[in-house]
Amino acid sequence: MYQLDLPWLLLLLPVPLLVWWLLPPKRETSTSVRLPFFDQVARAAGVTPSEGSVVARRGWVQTAVLALAWCLIVIALARPQYVEPPIEKKEPQRDILLALDLSQSMEAKDFRTPQGALESRIDAVRQVVASFIGKRGGDRIGLIAFGDAPYPLAPFTMDHALVRTMVEDLMPGIAGPRTALGDSLGLAIRMFDKTTVPEKVLILLTDGNDTASKMPPLKAVEVAKAKNVTIHTIGIGDPDATGEDKLDLATLKQIAASSGGQYFFGGNQQELAAIYDTLDSMTPEDQKVLTWRPRTELFHWPATAAAVLLGGYYLISGGAGLVRRRAPG
Numbered sequence: 001m002y003q004l005d006l007p008w009l010l011l012l013l014p015v016p017l018l019v020w021w022l023l024p025p026k027r028e029t030s031t032s033v034r035l036p037f038f039d040q041v042a043r044a045a046g047v048t049p050s051e052g053s054v055v056a057r058r059g060w061v062q063t064a065v066l067a068l069a070w071c072l073i074v075i076a077l078a079r080p081q082y083v084e085p086p087i088e089k090k091e092p093q094r095d096i097l098l099a100l101d102l103s104q105s106m107e108a109k110d111f112r113t114p115q116g117a118l119e120s121r122i123d124a125v126r127q128v129v130a131s132f133i134g135k136r137g138g139d140r141i142g143l144i145a146f147g148d149a150p151y152p153l154a155p156f157t158m159d160h161a162l163v164r165t166m167v168e169d170l171m172p173g174i175a176g177p178r179t180a181l182g183d184s185l186g187l188a189i190r191m192f193d194k195t196t197v198p199e200k201v202l203i204l205l206t207d208g209n210d211t212a213s214k215m216p217p218l219k220a221v222e223v224a225k226a227k228n229v230t231i232h233t234i235g236i237g238d239p240d241a242t243g244e245d246k247l248d249l250a251t252l253k254q255i256a257a258s259s260g261g262q263y264f265f266g267g268n269q270q271e272l273a274a275i276y277d278t279l280d281s282m283t284p285e286d287q288k289v290l291t292w293r294p295r296t297e298l299f300h301w302p303a304t305a306a307a308v309l310l311g312g313y314y315l316i317s318g319g320a321g322l323v324r325r326r327a328p329g
Helices: 007-012 015-022 038-045 060-077 121-135 160-168 181-193 217-226 249-259 269-282 300-326
Strands: 002-004 080-083 087-092 094-101 140-146 150-157 199-206 229-235 263-265 287-292 295-297
Touching: 002 007, 007 060, 015 060, 060 300, 094 121, 094 150, 094 160, 094 181, 121 160, 121 269, 140 160, 140 181, 150 160, 150 181, 181 199, 181 217, 181 229, 199 249, 217 229, 217 249, 229 249, 229 269, 249 263, 263 269
Parallel strands: 094 140, 094 199, 199 229, 229 263
Antiparallel strands: 002 080, 080 295, 087 287, 140 150
């Protein structure tokens, strides 16, 4: 679609006519011939001298050229544009960060599949989390793995295939045998500090208790709450175990409650899948649609045409005048 960005400038089109009509022509008095005996000659001829004038007139060709050039200049000033069809872009309004426990205890084979077979905790987590990522097409997703310390594996990205590949390649113990729960919360907060989306969600999964953090988990959750980060916690370990393998239900529940999130417990693969289905329904896709229409400026075409028209006319008329002056009389 073609349009003028400043169509009101077309009101300038009649300006030359108004100037010609309203302003008087320029007058200039000059003496053409000076004779000391002019009065005597005039009396002898019986005439009375009077003031004379020479009125310069344009030919119709020059008038047409100037009028057309003026119209082209005004059109150029009005900024003609070609407006292309609308382009839409969807912008995510939520960042989801997945924090997964990769301590050595994730190798324990105590998770039952729907078929009744036993599998390791990490195998169940890989399958369920990869499925969850596949459902979140409209959100940016990041990934943290933690053991002795937390490690950012993927920044917030729309490349979900990459994040799923990373999840499927996770191995217990690669981050150390212990669990740095508080430090993983601290890393998550730092990652969220670099985002500008209105909704920030952390889904933290662990099978043990905090044994390696420098920052206490409950202190970290206070900072997360102040920064409007919602934390959902998932426990998959054994609450009746002892030592480092004991699942700290109280801390996980308090982390979720303090940040406005929810706590879940998964004892097998089916329960774990149901948890992530619940989280998927709790956080529906939220996207903002941005629409714009690219514009191509076309003012240079009428401006160039006006310059070529005027330049060509005066070049031709000047050349014709030169030829006439040099022609033999």
